[in-house]
Amino acid sequence: MAELETRERILETALELIWQSNYNSVGVNEICKQTGVSKGAFYHHFESKASLFCEATRYYWTAIKHDLDAIFSPLNTPIQQLENLIAFLLTAKLGDKDADEIHGCPFFTAGAQIGIDEKEVQIALRDISEKAIQYDFALVKALQAGDYLVDKEDPELLARLIYQFIHGVMSFSQLCGDTDYSRQDMPRGLYRLIGLKREFWFATTPTWKIGA
Amino acid sequence: MAELETRERILETALELIWQSNYNSVGVNEICKQTGVSKGAFYHHFESKASLFCEATRYYWTAIKHDLDAIFSPLNTPIQQLENLIAFLLTAKLGDKDADEIHGCPFFTAGAQIGIDEKEVQIALRDISEKAIQYDFALVKALQAGDYLVDKEDPELLARLIYQFIHGVMSFSQLCGDTDYSRQDMPRGLYRLIGLKREFWFATTPTWKIGA
DNA sequence: CAATATACATACCGATCGGTTTGTATGTCA
């Protein structure tokens, strides 16, 4: 049981450190030091840094999937789902804390921070991106079915646009260190991209809360 | 004169290498080897790797500014300016070559690849981002003045949205290694974000060409 | 022509990288 705990502690520390800066600039030593374990422990649980990150993304996906399923619960109206998504994006950090700095959802930030090298890492990120886009896809179809949108654009296209826009806003906020823009730009950009009818803009209060 | 040439060759090589992968994973040694100069030459011209990158961004900005001024020339209609921008984003590499891989505009990719460390690099990127957004801002105002848009959204907001969206698309295409999506998503996303009236979608052929 | 500055090349530095090896404390099981 101590095994599992150490392993998960390493995974969480690694994720936190990596998407605060990036994959290349965070060393195994730092991960170990922050976690409070030795290098022997690290390589007892993971066979390489790359495979650690791959497992970490999968680990994070399982953690976040609960949030996503709650956000996009069929009990919520499509509009509520959208509002939930926005609230999630603007507040989601890693479990802890209360305030300022967005370091964002790793799906959206890490992808941009990875170099071309380390193929298996790139693949892991692509996989997780595709899964995330699936959620956007379902949301768009629901919005279309509910007649919330001003036009009938290809939902696959819209799902990609949503993902890419979110990705851009997240990266921008990290670059600028300013979250005020994000809080303003994220919802407005999404509404415009999706083509949400004006009467639904900021229509509801989110049903989703952190860690609920 | 040999001085200037060597210096510029290092700048160009560095930019190319860095935004093909990222700042942290490209070493000074590799930059030197690719440029075909020694490390002595490198540190004769630049006092550090970080300051090299800062100068490289400024260098690239002066190079790209000509393109941007041509793209947004007052001789072009606002629609032509927009189409030019899209053509530019989809074709711009670094001077050379003919085909496939987007490695994108460094303003949009490098920002995401930089870690939190190396403050001066971050500042250089932020500066260049702000300049780029100014062009978007002017474009939006021209489009509004010409009654090309379906609504009168805050032009500053739209300028940021444009920049962030472009940033996201560029990063996404790098992550996926697929440019087909970008070619489709870039214009459609921009049209929707901006709120361009439908009759102007894909209205003109760009007046801008690479290196013109 | 001597003196000096420029523009590099070569060799090297300590620090840090991802990863390995070895040792050991603590189980678990026969």
Added chain:
DNA sequence: TGACATACAAACCGATCGGTATGTATATTG
């Protein structure tokens, strides 16, 4: 109680990192 596996800790490895120290060939200047 002895045998073996698990879960680490500590020390160490070659490679590579950004950066420096030193040497030299060439151009410029007095």
